[in-house]
Amino acid sequence: MGDKSQSHPGAAGRALAADHPASVRNVVLVGHSGSGKTTLVEALALTAGAVNRAGRVEDGGTVSDHDDIEHRQQRSVQLSLVPVEWDGIKINVLDTPGYADFVGELRAGLRAADAALFVVSASDGVDGSTRMVWEECASVGMPRAIVITHLESARADFEETTRVCAEAFGGDDPDAVLPLYLPLRGPEGPDGHAPVTGLIGLLSQQLFDYSTGERKESEPGADQLPGIEEARNRLIEGIIAESEDETLMDRYLGGEPVGVETLVEDLERAVARGRFFPVLAAAPAAEGARQGLGTVELLELITGGFPTPFEHPLPEVTTVDGSPRELKPCDIDGPLVAEVVKTSSDPYVGRISLVRVFSGTLRPDQTVHVSGHGLADRGHEDHDVDERIGALSMPFGKQQRPVTQAVAGDLVCVAKLGRAETGDTLSAKDDPLLMEPWQMPDPLLPLAIEAHSKADEDKLSQGLGRLVAEDPTMRLEQNQDTHQVVLWCLGEAHADVALERLRNRYGVQVDVVPHRVSLRETFAHKAAGRGRHVKQSGGHGQYAICEIEVEPLPGGSGVEFVDKVVGGAVPRQFIPSVEKGVRAQAARGVAAGYPLIDVRITLVDGKAHSVDSSDAAFQTAGALALREAAGQARIHLLEPVAEVSVLVGDDYVGPVMSDLSSRRGRLLGTEQVGSGRTLIRAEVPEFEIGRYAVDLRSLSHGTARFDRTYARHEPMPPQIAERIREQAGDGG
Numbered sequence: 001m002g003d004k005s006q007s008h009p010g011a012a013g014r015a016l017a018a019d020h021p022a023s024v025r026n027v028v029l030v031g032h033s034g035s036g037k038t039t040l041v042e043a044l045a046l047t048a049g050a051v052n053r054a055g056r057v058e059d060g061g062t063v064s065d066h067d068d069i070e071h072r073q074q075r076s077v078q079l080s081l082v083p084v085e086w087d088g089i090k091i092n093v094l095d096t097p098g099y100a101d102f103v104g105e106l107r108a109g110l111r112a113a114d115a116a117l118f119v120v121s122a123s124d125g126v127d128g129s130t131r132m133v134w135e136e137c138a139s140v141g142m143p144r145a146i147v148i149t150h151l152e153s154a155r156a157d158f159e160e161t162t163r164v165c166a167e168a169f170g171g172d173d174p175d176a177v178l179p180l181y182l183p184l185r186g187p188e189g190p191d192g193h194a195p196v197t198g199l200i201g202l203l204s205q206q207l208f209d210y211s212t213g214e215r216k217e218s219e220p221g222a223d224q225l226p227g228i229e230e231a232r233n234r235l236i237e238g239i240i241a242e243s244e245d246e247t248l249m250d251r252y253l254g255g256e257p258v259g260v261e262t263l264v265e266d267l268e269r270a271v272a273r274g275r276f277f278p279v280l281a282a283a284p285a286a287e288g289a290r291q292g293l294g295t296v297e298l299l300e301l302i303t304g305g306f307p308t309p310f311e312h313p314l315p316e317v318t319t320v321d322g323s324p325r326e327l328k329p330c331d332i333d334g335p336l337v338a339e340v341v342k343t344s345s346d347p348y349v350g351r352i353s354l355v356r357v358f359s360g361t362l363r364p365d366q367t368v369h370v371s372g373h374g375l376a377d378r379g380h381e382d383h384d385v386d387e388r389i390g391a392l393s394m395p396f397g398k399q400q401r402p403v404t405q406a407v408a409g410d411l412v413c414v415a416k417l418g419r420a421e422t423g424d425t426l427s428a429k430d431d432p433l434l435m436e437p438w439q440m441p442d443p444l445l446p447l448a449i450e451a452h453s454k455a456d457e458d459k460l461s462q463g464l465g466r467l468v469a470e471d472p473t474m475r476l477e478q479n480q481d482t483h484q485v486v487l488w489c490l491g492e493a494h495a496d497v498a499l500e501r502l503r504n505r506y507g508v509q510v511d512v513v514p515h516r517v518s519l520r521e522t523f524a525h526k527a528a529g530r531g532r533h534v535k536q537s538g539g540h541g542q543y544a545i546c547e548i549e550v551e552p553l554p555g556g557s558g559v560e561f562v563d564k565v566v567g568g569a570v571p572r573q574f575i576p577s578v579e580k581g582v583r584a585q586a587a588r589g590v591a592a593g594y595p596l597i598d599v600r601i602t603l604v605d606g607k608a609h610s611v612d613s614s615d616a617a618f619q620t621a622g623a624l625a626l627r628e629a630a631g632q633a634r635i636h637l638l639e640p641v642a643e644v645s646v647l648v649g650d651d652y653v654g655p656v657m658s659d660l661s662s663r664r665g666r667l668l669g670t671e672q673v674g675s676g677r678t679l680i681r682a683e684v685p686e687f688e689i690g691r692y693a694v695d696l697r698s699l700s701h702g703t704a705r706f707d708r709t710y711a712r713h714e715p716m717p718p719q720i721a722e723r724i725r726e727q728a729g730d731g732g
Helices: 037-047 065-075 100-112 128-139 158-169 225-241 248-253 260-272 295-305 454-470 492-504 572-588 615-631 650-662 692-699 718-729
Strands: 024-030 051-053 080-086 089-095 115-121 144-149 177-179 181-185 196-201 207-209 216-218 277-281 317-319 337-346 350-359 367-372 383-388 392-396 399-403 411-415 425-428 433-435 445-451 475-478 485-489 510-513 520-523 527-535 542-552 559-563 599-607 635-649 666-672 677-685 705-715
Touching (some): 024 037, 024 295, 080 411, 100 128, 115 158, 115 295, 225 248, 225 260, 337 433, 367 433, 399 411, 425 433, 445 454, 485 492, 559 572, 692 705
Parallel strands (some): 024 089, 024 115, 144 277, 177 277
Antiparallel strands (some): 317 433, 367 383, 392 411, 475 485, 542 599
16 A cells, blocks of 8 residues: 555456456446546556556557547446456456436446445545445445545645545544545646645655656655654554554554554555545556556555455345345355346447356356346346356457456456346356345436337337346336336436437437326216217117216225116116226326226116117217216316425525425425435425426535325316316317
């Protein structure tokens, strides 16, 4: 961790494969968009020798600037894997999107990783969504560290950013968030800004100078030591406070010196246990340089301080019928248990699945069992099939380099898994198992689409199927009431990416149309109707007369049919025909074309003909009777009402509650959830929250989240109902 001799980077250009879990580290990079995650990944790859210059694969070839930009744009909205090697350790770096719309990719990265590196911009600080992810990691005890970027900015303030991080991430113990290094600044330029040229190691009291493009170690001058003493003492006390040796603090306070090796060992244990969160700094390499500032220190922290896959708790594993199965963590000789954490499509290779192996060893051309995954409500079919996998590979830039196996604890790309989707479990075909899926965010922004042309209509179903197979945070709905195809997304950017992928990847042009809410109709009061269907023509005629009464029922009652015919006015064999006719008409609606609900329809009288009456005639008469009754009554249009729960920071409670009220919402209550958070519960018509996923994010600066559940249908305000009836009358 900056206190060891410099490690030798891995050979560039070769596929990295681990033969044992102890030689693997899986780390996920977390941070808001613009914090510098992707640039940091490229800097780490450069320092480790995986690329010859930032963003370029050392494979003897080049990619065009256009392709490089396009590749970076794709990476900005999806989880990507960059494997590097340092000191004989394979590091799987998982770069996650910084946009809130792609939190599903972030959750997948958290599932696949054993530790998290939070990237914070020195010029922008910590945003609300990053705090929420920190809390998410804390809830499962994931080890974390912080790296501060953008130190080259004129507004950058390392000390202030560190203080903000301690306040945001330290909770009740800000001394658990402390820097391991302080920036070493060069001479001031004409603008008065002193650039960061290196780092000062607080434990080793060594200087690490990157000004030449390669890390050079030296002793600090006598005038520099007093400036780091306070920070060094605080760091030592923070490390000792987390030491497993309970006598160490007393010995230290008693004046006994503590060796650097002891401190480093305690630091590494505290980081791996998720009890101490070191702060580091990093900057990309200058043009032509080989090492970016702080990258060696980061690689040393990851290899020395982050946990091995052995220390990753195994998610719950069951047989496919739900019986619990106990497995050793990361047993390379144990039963095969792997999980698809990402699915993507390559125009040349086809579907590629990024897989984390939790137990056993995965090999090319192996037949595996695919089990998954309880997302049928999102348009994903459940899987319980055997499938032969193709080649195994590791990504190298935009290429895939083959590997011969993937042991427990490692990540690998698998080709030709035609059925497996994100979240599915891969296991041995003769011992099928299922892992408990990770929590997927609920998509709450509807995107109604239609095929642009007949040719697009033919390709739409297949394109949508592939789209949702890649992204379990997207829900596909074929609404039976509105007859719309709806993609439920996490936000506008998520929706834009979905449309772009349909168009460019799957060749399907679609039009976005207004999303329609599923309304209902009901009778406001009791009414009667008479249906007369009498026609005489050559041969058999049609004869059916029925009289009904309709009365409203409490919400949730549906449509109830009652037979009160006496004296055989309607022959028994035709009473089911009347019921069928009125139910069919109720499904079509009686006012604005929405299904009729919560009514009792009573058949009270009627007439039949011995020859001309028939099943079809009485169905028609029943429908006519219901329409006549509707003409005599006031019909309520019912809109769906959702119960909405909003978790928001206390600073935004007032604006959120005011906004809910403006949406015709009824407040149900509030309660404190942890420190500085409030849960607001309200009932809001679904008409008013179609874009709430977007509006709430803007209102709360990305710090709030919400969920909603259907509560009931209830009458909508007369002026809104009238406008909808007019639209229905105009054919809209």
